[in-house]
Amino acid sequence: MYDRYAGLIFDMDGTILDTEPTHQAAWQAVLSRYGMHIDMQSMTALNGSTTRRIAQLIIEANQADMDADQLTREKTALVKTMLLDTVRPLPLIDVVKSWHGRRPMAVGTGSESALVEALLSHLNLRRYFTAVVTADDVQHHKPAPDTFLLCARLMGVDARKCLVFEDADFGLEAARLAGMDAVDVRKQ
Known part of the structure; x- marks a missing residue:
């Protein structure tokens, strides 16, 4: 898919x-x-x-x-x-685990770095992601495309060849502005 x-x-x-x-x-x-x-x-x-x-x-x-x-x-x-x-992982984590090693993956979030790293490490999930971009890493936050564009750059992937998974309107707009396709996980 x-x-x-x-x-x-x-x-x-x-x-x-x-x-x-x-x-x-x-x-x-x-x-x-x-x-x-x-x-x-x-x-x-x-x-x-x-x-x-x-x-x-x-x-x-x-x-x-x-x-x-x-x-x-x-x-x-x-x-x-x-x-x-x-905190517990949501079912979408199964997609992360099944695509690990098959595609570079990133987290692009509006949360602060210390919190993100603590959570991903605590749940033993950090290892799945090539890059993690947080609110601390960009000047312009969602709905600006900066978070997702930096994810693509750090993964070494053309932004137009990335797929974003999001649950918020701001994030979906950021993906659109970045030229990326997006999945609205609220509709899954």
Whole structure:
């Protein structure tokens, strides 16, 4: 089914790892410290965004006088402790395992490097990927194509010959702008 592609790129959160419920719980816990909140529908609409971008939007929506970097650090620290105990691979990890060694593969995610590396190592999945591109590696995040273009470059594959697996509208737009085909895993 994927034979015509020279490289496979996977988003992480909600695509190969079931991290979203834990991310949402961490946001709720951190926001409650400051009397802020965000509804889950709004949170879901922000899937694929960086933690800092989400923090900034939450601060604006709550009209709070708070530093987005501080909120980002607090949420990242909390989610890191929670995820290592709760995260599990999603069924798409079977595609990763079955194509390992047959095609170069990469992770292209809006999560921070320390968290991504910790999760992939903890679950013994890092070895499957030629490259891992995180929010720390690009200046322009999804929906900009930079994350996926860097994945292709690090894999040594022409971007037009890559297939992206995504679960968020921002990521699907990033794949389109990168000239890559994409699979919306929400429809699988």
